[in-house]
Amino acid sequence: MEPDEGISEQDVRDLMDVFTRVPSLVLKMMVKRNENVVRTFETQVMDHYQHLTPEERIKVGKVLEIPVSELQRILQNVYLETHQKQLKILADPSAEPFITQNLQELRKILNESPL
Template identity: 40%
Template sequence: MEKITYDDVVEYNYLFTFAPSFLLERMAKKNSNLVKKFKSSIQSYMDNLTDIQCVKLNVILDSDVSELQAIMQEAYEKTNKKQYRILANPNYSQFIELNLNELKGMV
């Protein structure tokens, strides 16, 4: 199975850093379903994915949250962007799982 790497993450840096870190952390603490809140925007974005992007999305959706968080930790160490630190935090694994499951339902 193909794996997602730091290079894949950095390619979409703007998506991970779009929300200010304080807002992302608040949403993570509340275990908010961001995918549901932004469903129409996400759907229109997903409708325009290339074949390669679709494959990568499916790899992400099939990955363990712990693997994804390890990549987020690597991204944080390399970029020092707080959003990656938040997403790497094991306390927020349920937040990530909730949103990944919502995305799976859209695919």
């Protein structure tokens, strides 16, 4: 991925395992409670980030820059193709505060990190 490209539906499909690790019922509860899962799992998030390739880190940066509404549109489109319940949950407009909060927390920990 070139640095000036955005996040695509293919990128989401390529990362499907990230979305499906959490059972849909658990994800739905987390979204409903607006839980800050990035903060809760900060150590694991940073460990995973340290093992990303430069291209994958660029994608993370693009996700952090994209408006949540656009990200949710992409998630919705991939959901329509894959029928993964987790994508449907995240694409729902009610998940916007959850996504926003967790992206903000991810920005914060990445900015504070010496990586």
